[in-house]
Amino acid sequence: MNVFIIGLGLIGGSMAIDMKAANNDIKIIGFDADQNHMEEALALGFIDEKGVFEDVKNADVVIISIPVNVSIDVTPKVLDIVKDDTLVFDVGSTKVNICSVIENHPKRRNFLATHPIAGTEFSGPKAAIKGLYKDKTNIICEVEKTAFKLQERAFTIFNDLGMRIRYMEPKAHDRHIAYVSHLSHISSFMLGKTVIEKEKNERDIFDMAGSGFESTVRLAKSSPAMWSPIFEHNKENVIETLDEYITNLLRFKQLMEEDDFEAIYKEMAETNRIKEILKGISIKTS
């Protein structure tokens, strides 16, 4: 099987690692706008060859793992030149725009829209790791629009990676993912910004930071090149989540100003329910 991966960072690279581990008869050609990334991927061994864009013509599977703003340009161009029986799938964190841009493409049935809920705060080929996708959820959108045989090929790959599948409409995906992923990134980035701004002249202050702070600002290490386009492509949903988050913070502040610490206790006690919800995630991912 000839696999062509466009974008050799954490997501594409980690996929390559486990696809190679699961298949003997696989050849992975890697392509990245950044020449250094291609060299690194080759040196790390998760691609077999560096490719040029036109090599997609010979691929059985094309994986598009690049920022969502680039993906909406590149995906139609890939579909333009692939073989009739090539599977093309993307892995972007927003799904409405990509599904819309290829909606009427003659090769729409060659395409599958996916969003593997997996990642770390690191990026680039060196961030690629073994087992990233094991026991994680892969959200598939508009599955009925993909040719049945190519769905099967995709599910074999996702099965090799150890993923479980959930189906969702693109709009529902983008709305909900704004809450459970995109908002977390903004809350983390702005928390990091607030503390760095305040403490820029206080070098020793971070001695005071413990694992709680580390956990809460971890996502502020994420790649702006990946995340800025995600916020752009999911603008309306993200703004809605931000509005609600800010409203909750303003109410918390008001309760503090009114010395209503009973109400604050109650707010926190009610939110403690997140324990049960997170337990669900842990069981799922462990």
Add this chain to the structure above:
Amino acid sequence: MNVFIIGLGLIGGSMAIDMKAANNDIKIIGFDADQNHMEEALALGFIDEKGVFEDVKNADVVIISIPVNVSIDVTPKVLDIVKDDTLVFDVGSTKVNICSVIENHPKRRNFLATHPIAGTEFSGPKAAIKGLYKDKTNIICEVEKTAFKLQERAFTIFNDLGMRIRYMEPKAHDRHIAYVSHLSHISSFMLGKTVIEKEKNERDIFDMAGSGFESTVRLAKSSPAMWSPIFEHNKENVIETLDEYITNLLRFKQLMEEDDFEAIYKEMAETNRIKEILKGISIKTS
């Protein structure tokens, strides 16, 4: 050495576990307003006996590990009846009020104000773990107001626990800890609240949540009984950090509304510096 611990939760319990491990000639008497906690602590074996409050009279060391609002009531009463050569220390997350309430106590020199930067999101005796304090920072306030011999006794204990010491004035402690700890807890609680509220009718949504969400809302599992008083006791500083955090979130939202994703990219790229800062924390705690 007779040690009397008031408050047998995560913090007091974890201290008991490692103090027992480091010392053969130690007897730990435990006291907790919650009878069940005393039974649990005894069953878990980190206290040797259940005590009554008056047993502080016989203690060489008294550890006060209870919510900060209770601590400011209890600490003077402990100092009232301890022996002349007893060390009393608290471990609360705010330091101005406790230092102020015992400022003129005749036994001020028996008291040491400490804040070990360690913990988990869990609480109660069962949350107590071995090694919680290893390689963590303990912030000591107004060290010069404690009798030299009792400082020495305290540092022997903190050394047994594997902690490193930092000295700080209570006001500076409360101001900075608002940024690197208290604000993180509010951002996490309100994130949890926002998502739970929105998704209460969408049970499957948490299938979409990955490790990023889990990391960012982890602190929303924390104990309201511990945290509500902390916010109350550090009200002014916490409100200031909340103001700045909300301002940053509003600006981020405004940039999104203005479609200025270049500026958003820049904000995130600048905040990526948190990587270096967190690396400092990891080196410290690993």
